[in-house]
Amino acid sequence: MGTATLEPTSIKKGFKSEEYFINMGPQHPATHGVLRLLLTIDGEIIKKVDPDLGYIHRSIEKMCESNSYQQIVHLTDRLDYLSSHINNEAVCLCVENALELEVPERVKVIRTILGELTRIASHTLWWGVMGMDVGAFSSYFYGFRDREMINDIFEETCGARLTMNYNIPGGLMQDIHPNFVKRVKEFIPHFRSKLPEYDRLLTGNIIFQKRTKGVGVLSKEDAINFGASGPVARASGYSCDVRKYHPYSALDKINFTEALDTTGDSFARYKVRIAEMWESLAIIEQLIDNIPEGDHKVATNAVIKLPKGEFYQKVETARGEFGVYIISTGTKNPYRVKFRSPGLSNLSLLNHIAVGGKIGDLVATMATIDIVVPDIDR
Amino acid sequence: MGYFSDIYHGIGTLLTGMRVTGKYFINARKGAITQQYPDNRDTLQMFERFRGEVVMPHDENNEHSCTGCQKCELACPNGSIEIIWDRVIDPETGKKKKAIDQHIYHLGMCTQCGLCVDACPSDAIKWAQNFENSVYDRTQLTRILNKPGSKVRAGVEE
Known part of the structure; x- marks a missing residue:
């Protein structure tokens, strides 16, 4: 007989395993946009993740240098389009601080309410897409159903569903729509009854838990080292909520608890975001009944000229700390604008937490980091 | 377990x-x-503030209220608005007055930010709520907002 039969073990012995590259993206649905990940894998085990950026670079920072301060605001809609209202607020606050302009209380309260609604809208979309990334299809529709109510509020008051451009330096473009308070008050009990449904549908699901628990663990030290912010950092126990430490608009008068977790895995990031939706509801409830009367804007010059100097303002978007840095030379255009986007620093830790896992784990990790690629590429 | x-x-x-x-x-x-779109086209009602495209309302005498002050042109971040204007003699006062010849709006470049409508001092332009803006040729996206033969309404000043 001799060598006639080839045993499976002998094949395994003779096969030399080698690392190889595989492209994930730029149009992979699980990368949430045009992001290309160069994976070095050994079988199914990830050895290295190289994010390749630049596929939707639009040079927004450079465009800002030739635009007036009113015109910059609408460009920030196109960064993190899921928290566009908070991005607008950041630019407006930065310009108002530089001009030492005090906006009316009414503007502050409305801005905070709209900001928290944006956060809920962003998190509901994330929740739906997160479910879809790990293989649950229903969550997508349930998330979008609740987001639709917020989008209607935005459309009625701001005039657009995604790129609102409702804030202007000095206040708001228009006063709130007469139906605004009514619609928000309808939304809060509706969403309060739907959020436990999210838990029943996905959080307790055994497949979902097996896919996310212990996957993509980020320690508190690494979260700080990589400059992570937002729910990603808070899930590792790093308390970094800008709303808490550097309150802006009406947030200094609000009681809310920062959602924290210590595990640092994908499931912890998921739980932090769910807890944040509850907190956002609580913030809106505290404000919606007592929106102060007053003007919706203060008059600014038609041509805004910032004093000479450097100005920075940070806010907490749905993804983390968003900063606007403006250098002014005293002319009507900024000399230089830099946006500190939460997505880029959160993406930078992907290689650190995905190495050693499987490709399927990478998809779950990517989903809980919740990157928006236009925010990273700008 | x-x-x-x-x-x-x-x-x-x-x-x-x-x-x-x-x-x-x-x-x-x-x-x-x-929503059963497009079957519900007849009943579909957009919100009144929805920003679809910029239009210039004309009254029954074919008059609009654009004085040609060019504030919308300056406010636009993308150069979507071009105003071709000239000075014409006002028949009542006999003085030369600025009047628009063409108010050109490039919908293809517009980002629907709303700064032009916000900047207009005489409410000459406003937002229309239509959203079905796709065309087969991009030249159709360039629109002249003032109707032919129209003129500015009497009494509207800069």
């Missing part, structure tokens, strides 16, 4: 989730928010 209790617990969680979807499956008609 043991092997069998693990399976038992796992099936339990799946059934909990399926109870949610089952509830909506049975009550599918209640609270469904799906």
Whole structure:
């Protein structure tokens, strides 16, 4: 007989395993946009993740240098389009601080309410897409159903569903729509009854838990080292909520608890975001009944000229700390604008937490980091 | 947990989730928010502030209220608005007055930011709520907002 039969073990012995590259993206649905990940894998085990950026670079920072301060605001809609209202607020606050302009209380309260609604809208979309990334299809529709109510509020008051451009330096473009308070008050009990449904549908699901628990663990030290912010950092126990430490608009008068977790895995990031939706509801409830009367804007010059100097303002978007840095030379255009986007620093830790896992784990990790690629590429 | 209790617990969680979807499956008609577009075109009502495209309303005498002050042109971040204007002699006062020849609006470049409508001092331009803006040729996206033969309404000043 001799060598006639080839045993499976002998094949395994003779096969030399080698690392190889595989492209994930730029149009992979699980990368949430045009992001290309160069994976070095050994079988199914990830050895290295190289994010390749630049596929939707639009040079927004450079465009800002030739635009007036009113015109910059609408460009920030196109960064993190899921928290566009908070991005607008950041630019407006930065310009108002530089001009030492005090906006009316009414503007502050409305801005905070709209900001928290944006956060809920962003998190509901994330929740739906997160479910879809790990293989649950229903969550997508349930998330979008609740987001639709917020989008209607935005459309009625701001005039657009995604790129609102409702804030202007000095206040708001228009006063709130007469139906605004009514619609928000309808939304809060509706969403309060739907959020436990999210838990029943996905959080307790055994497949979902097996896919996310212990996957993509980020320690508190690494979260700080990589400059992570937002729910990603808070899930590792790093308390970094800008709303808490550097309150802006009406947030200094609000009681809310920062959602924290210590595990640092994908499931912890998921739980932090769910807890944040509850907190956002609580913030809106505290404000919606007592929106102060007053003007919706203060008059600014038609041509805004910032004093000479450097100005920075940070806010907490749905993804983390968003900063606007403006250098002014005293002319009507900024000399230089830099946006500190939460997505880029959160993406930078992907290689650190995905190495050693499987490709399927990478998809779950990517989903809980919740990157928006236009925010990273700008 | 043991092997069998693990399976038992796992099936339990799946059934909990399926109870949610089952509830909506049975009550599918209640609270469904799906819009039957484009079948509901006749009844579809957009919100009054929705920013579709910029239009210039004209009254029955074919008059608009654009004085040609070019504030919208300056406010636009993308150069979507071009105003071709000239000075004409006002028949009442005999003085030369600025008047628009063409108010050109490039919908293809517009980002619907709303700064032009906000900047207009005489409310000459406003937002239309139509959103079906696709055309076969991009030259159709360049629109002249003032109608031919129209003129500025008397009494509208800069």
